[in-house]
Amino acid sequence: MSLKASELILNEDGSIYHLGLLPGDIANTVITVGDPGRVSTVSDHFDSIELKKEKREFNTHTGTYKGKRITVMSTGMGTDNIDIALTELDALVNINLKAKKIKDELSSLDIIRIGTTGSIRKEIPVDSFIISEMALGFDGLMHYYKEDSFLKKDIAAAFVEQTGWSAKKAMPYVVEGGKELIERLSSSSTIKGFTGTNVGFYGPQARILRADVPDREMNNKISDFNYKGYSITNLEMETSGIYGMAKLLGHNAVSMNLVLANRASGEFAENAKEMMVKLIKYCLEKIVA
Numbered sequence: 528m529s530l531k532a533s534e535l536i537l538n539e540d541g542s543i544y545h546l547g548l549l550p551g552d553i554a555n556t557v558i559t560v561g562d563p564g565r566v567s568t569v570s571d572h573f574d575s576i577e578l579k580k581e582k583r584e585f586n587t588h589t590g591t592y593k594g595k596r597i598t599v600m601s602t603g604m605g606t607d608n609i610d611i612a613l614t615e616l617d618a619l620v621n622i623n624l625k626a627k628k629i630k631d632e633l634s635s636l637d638i639i640r641i642g643t644t645g646s647i648r649k650e651i652p653v654d655s656f657i658i659s660e661m662a663l664g665f666d667g668l669m670h671y672y673k674e675d676s677f678l679k680k681d682i683a684a685a686f687v688e689q690t691g692w693s694a695k696k697a698m699p700y701v702v703e704g705g706k707e708l709i710e711r712l713s714s715s716s717t718i719k720g721f722t723g724t725n726v727g728f729y730g731p732q733a734r735i736l737r738a739d740v741p742d743r744e745m746n747n748k749i750s751d752f753n754y755k756g757y758s759i760t761n762l763e764m765e766t767s768g769i770y771g772m773a774k775l776l777g778h779n780a781v782s783m784n785l786v787l788a789n790r791a792s793g794e795f796a797e798n799a800k801e802m803m804v805k806l807i808k809y810c811l812e813k814i815v816a
């Protein structure tokens with residue numbers, strides 16, 4: 528049975544609805560970044576660029592780095608965008624878009640997020656590179672899918688209990704990254720972390736400019752959380768969705784985080800651009816190693 532036009536939506540040129548991409552446009556290795564402007568900061572290092580396409584917040588370049596074909600695509604901010612980005616990337620490789628049928632043989636993408644984050648630990652200073660071993664999603668995205676056998680439910684339950692998590696918010700979920708990619712991108716330059724993925728940047732990360740939050744101690748409670756040695760290191764807005772959707776759809780994912788803010792000390796990075804270029808070069812070298 529083919530998928531209905533209302534479910535698998537294609538543009539006039541046959542490209543997938545939001546990404547505006549055709550199956551041949553993407554490589555098997557996809558770097559995702561939040562910021563559309565960061566796409567060229569990555570592809571500037573490519574040997575050559577074969578494709579540049581842009582739709583909404585999804586800016587995509589495909590090219591080669593040291594002979595390896597790589598796609599870099601922006602996702603915009605938040606796991607609502609990640610739901611679209613990963614579902615449509617998966618459709619590009621695992622659904623025959625012309626027949627609108629799921630392929631008999633499925634393929635796996637390597638997905639490497641290169642993003643920015645705030646550390647909630649004094650001992651993880653700005654300019655650090657955190658590689659997320661696991662993510663705790665505050666966003667609820669994975670509760671909208673039936674398959675949940677890969678979620679670490681004991682860790683999420685302990686988190687709810689220890690932090691007194693409000694039932695008015697989504698139930699947190701915990702999901703691991705792709706082990707092989709995590710090992711490949713780890714080194715003495717990276718810190719292994721457990722990343723909290725928030726639904727926003729201000730209130731959801733307990734930042735107060737003018738609007739107060741219901742619990743000013745929440746970041747301390749998150750940082751005090753400890754279950755079987757697992758404790759949260761940093762906050763950002765995409766990793767849990769990427770890890771969850773990758774596990775759900777059979778892809779491998781890793782999230783690399785440049786620490787821009789240290790929420791415990793109140794500091795913000797002074798040379799963010801330079802450090803991002805350093806993280807990008809580091810990731811590209813590890814991808815082709």
Ligand SMILES: O=P(O)(O)O[C@H]1O[C@H](CO)[C@@H](O)[C@H]1O
Binds near residue numbers: 643
């Ligand atoms: O720098 P990016 O990749 O966008 O990542 C982080 O920065 C944004 C917030 O400033 C959020 O998307 C967060 O996850």
Ligand SMILES: O=c1cc[nH]c(=O)[nH]1
Binds near residue numbers: 643645732762764
């Ligand atoms: O504190 C921070 C810094 C970058 N991105 C976030 O989501 N939070």
